[in-house]
Ligand SMILES: Nc1ncnc2c1ncn2[C@@H]1O[C@H](COP(=O)(O)OP(=O)(O)OP(=O)(O)O)[C@@H](O)[C@H]1O
């Protein structure tokens with residue numbers, strides 16, 4: 001997992017609370033930030049991404065990049081790129097889609113299933129880990145790991 005200087009833990013009890021947490025995270029993001037969204041299928045990675053999108057004023061236009069692999073949202077203040085690497089087999093396929101060409105463009109980058117990208121994920125990426133609590137349908141524990149303080 002690497003080591004992180006700051007850890008923040010949250011519990012949400014419905015979808016909307018996770019959207020709000022994403023919004024609170026989103027306002028703290030800066031151009032160049034990479035945010036890895038980790039957790040099993042259906043834990044809420046796309047939901048928290050939606051909240052980040054709200055903070056960045058993308059709002060209702062955000063959809064899951066399940067089939068597109070990446071959705072690109074151009075913004076005057078710096079683009080937002082939202083990846084879902086689930087369907088890629090591993091680092092070689094991620095490399096072949098020019099993953100690294102999205103970095104260093106001053107964009108904010110969200111990545112679902114970052115494990116597929118292996119070492120192509122920048123070392124200073126923020127990590128958001130989502131887990132169902134006791135198999136509850138709506139309760140999620142969400143842990144954010146960062147190397148800079150995030151006053152969420
Ligand atoms: N507390 C919660 N936070 C987020 N989503 C929740 C919560 N409670 C229930 N849900 C539901 O869980 C589902 C999460 O779906 P979502 O598409 O965000 O998962 P995902 O982690 O992106 O999955 P995938 O790996 O398939 O991309 C949604 O149907 C959402 O309504």
Ligand SMILES: [Mg+2]
Pocket residue numbers: 045046047064084112
């Ligand atoms: Mg998703």
